Amino acid sequence: MRVVFMGTPGFAAASLNEIHTNSNHEIVGVVTVPDKPSGRGQKMNISDVKKYALEHDLPLLQPEKLRDEQFLADLRALNADVFVVVAFRMLPKAVWSIPTKGTFNLHGSLLPQYRGAAPINWAVMNGETKTGVTTFLIDEEIDTGNILIADEVSIGENNNVGDIHDQLMEIGARLVVKTLDGLANDALKPHPQDESIELKHAPKIFKDDCKIDWNQSVDTIHNKIRGLSPYPCAWTTYGNSDAYKTLKIYGGIKTDLEKSGELFELVRTKNNLYIHLADGMYEILDLQPEGKRKMSAKDFINGHQNEAQIFVK
Numbered sequence: 001m002r003v004v005f006m007g008t009p010g011f012a013a014a015s016l017n018e019i020h021t022n023s024n025h026e027i028v029g030v031v032t033v034p035d036k037p038s039g040r041g042q043k044m045n046i047s048d049v050k051k052y053a054l055e056h057d058l059p060l061l062q063p064e065k066l067r068d069e070q071f072l073a074d075l076r077a078l079n080a081d082v083f084v085v086v087a088f089r090m091l092p093k094a095v096w097s098i099p100t101k102g103t104f105n106l107h108g109s110l111l112p113q114y115r116g117a118a119p120i121n122w123a124v125m126n127g128e129t130k131t132g133v134t135t136f137l138i139d140e141e142i143d144t145g146n147i148l149i150a151d152e153v154s155i156g157e158n159n160n161v162g163d164i165h166d167q168l169m170e171i172g173a174r175l176v177v178k179t180l181d182g183l184a185n186d187a188l189k190p191h192p193q194d195e196s197i198e199l200k201h202a203p204k205i206f207k208d209d210c211k212i213d214w215n216q217s218v219d220t221i222h223n224k225i226r227g228l229s230p231y232p233c234a235w236t237t238y239g240n241s242d243a244y245k246t247l248k249i250y251g252g253i254k255t256d257l258e259k260s261g262e263l264f265e266l267v268r269t270k271n272n273l274y275i276h277l278a279d280g281m282y283e284i285l286d287l288q289p290e291g292k293r294k295m296s297a298k299d300f301i302n303g304h305q306n307e308a309q310i311f312v313k
Contacts, residue, residue, distance in 0.1 A: 004029040005084050008048070028078045084176060086106045104138065106175065126223065215278065253283050
């Protein structure tokens, strides 16, 4: 089939690569976001999908507005059978209704659960033991269209969102090609999402959502830290009565260590760093103090040997 691919980050580029290198389908166009300046030097940044398209000489479109008449005309001229969308923008009907085989999206959850912008993060933060990827036909609403295929992965107790993201990126890429094959030979039977179950949502995550509430249980805190690592990262403040600074926490593990120190105190041993919580001790493995680089717990301890008690809040 003739395929137009739409996407932005590395997660999407993996699917683009799978179609290009491991399928019989022809990529007749790639759509991604416009270039934009970023960083201190405002260097022009291009998406991972654009990088791939340029490296493999694939036709590229970067519309400012998806309803632009020239862009729509260019899309129609590609005469694609199907549009594939992975980690892109919400499409207007004027776009997704163009191809004869429809437009399908790859979503990072087992739909209908975790519809929204951050499905992988929320699945881990909520302590799920499994998640997956789903291909579905796009319609007027967000993430509600008829399901084509789904595949699942297990979430380990100490897996973080980066681990699960990378797994889903790989199986998702293969699922995209499997979906294209099924649509090409009319083997797939799209079916509606189950709206009768209690749904969990995955809204966009903001900075305030990432702040740790140390009054919560060890399990809840552990899930939040790994569900936000490595990005956007859980954070807290640390210090004493004189001053508090921001502290990012990238990783930790639950421990059976007997409680010691005062509540919310950072308890330091020679090589290990713990936080005394209401229902136990939690070990911090990787962290980043304000104004410093990311470091191990041991490096943090070595840099705070002359300080007395340190607390989080």
